[in-house]
Amino acid sequence: MKTAFAMAAAFLTLAGCQGPDDGAQAPMDTQESQAQGCVSRFNGIQSCATGNAQLTATAEGLQVSGLANPQADGVASRFSDAQGWQQTTRMTLGQGQGRFSLAARDTDQVVSTLSVTPNSTGTQLALAPAFTGTAGGSSYRVNVYRDGVYQGGGTQEPAARVIIFTDWMGNVYMAWGFANIDFRHLPFPYAVRETAAPQTEVGACNWRMSLKGKTFTTLVNGQQLTGDTLELVEQIGDGAYPYRHFSGIDVKGSASGYTILNEATAQADGAQAR
Structure with missing residues (x-):
């Protein structure tokens, strides 16, 4: 396996996402009853293993093992009244490994999801967001x-994927993140944007993935773009x-x-949510 080291950050923002009728999703009490244990290692956040995953506290952080089924195995972070969240991890990504899915929840309601799937050669990542502010799914x-x-x-249309081309996959340092307000109003490490793109609609979800010291290339509407940060911003309809x-x-x-190296939540005023 070709290995490389990268510092990356993926941010999900929520500013009024309409939650779907998630009948296919197991209730949260069912998921957490299957957990292999819960710990509160970082800043009052409760981390619970799901599916066949197991959590082990180490000097480095919180090791998550037993990740075989991307539909079931993982870690659920639980907290209250947060408007920002970030989890810094070290993971294996690429060469057929490192398929991940993220879901943001308001209690037992899924408000937005993102799947991240590497190709077999470790040169591409396919990102597929799902937004629920518009009936039938939102464009983004x-x-x-x-x-x-x-x-x-x-x-992009609701079902469209975004493909990014890379040469840095292997052992990757990644920081997943989530917020329900614009990143410019969040404290470090959320507020990393210096120059804003077109204004985000009020009530829109926003996923972000940022790389530190690495770049990717992607095609958007026939235009080749190179960057270190990718945002997927919901285009909401009426009634969100x-x-x-x-x-x-x-x-x-x-x-x-x-391995989870650090995890934190934040409120809109910059205070840490507990």
């Missing part, structure tokens, strides 16, 4: 930044309900390695 805008400067973007906070993030995947 792709924004690409480099060193905090907006490079360009365009709009603006959530004021959220209470959980699920990260599930299949990987030989996944």
Whole structure:
């Protein structure tokens, strides 16, 4: 396996996502009853293993093992009244490993999801967001930044995937993140944007993935763009309900390695949510 080291960050923002009728999703009490144990290692956040995953506290952080089924195995983070969340991890990504899915929840309601799937050669990542503010799914805008400067973007249909081309996969340092307000109003490490893209609609979900010291290339509406940060911003329709906070993030995947190095939540005023 070709290995490389990268520092990456993926941010999900929620500013009033309409939750779907998630009948196919197991209730949270069912998921957590299957957990192999819960711990509170980071900043008052409760981390619970789901499926066949297991959590082991180490000097480095919280090791998550047993990640074989990307639909079931993972870690669920539980907290209250948060408007920002970030989890820094070290994972195996690429060469057929490192398929992940993220879900943001308001209690037992899924408000937005993101799947991340590497190809077999470790040169591409396919990202597929799902937004629920519009009946039948929302379209979304792709924004690409480099060193905090907006490079360009365009709009995608609800079912469309975004493919990014890379040469840095292997053992990857990744920080997943989530917020229900604009990143410019969040404290470090959320507020990393220096130059804004087109204004985000009030009530829109926003996923973000940022790389530190690495770049990717993608095609958006026929335009080749190179950057270190990718935003997937929901284009909402009428009637979206603006959530004021959220209470959980699920990260599930299949990987030989996944260690949580740090995790934190934040409120809109910059205070740490507990």
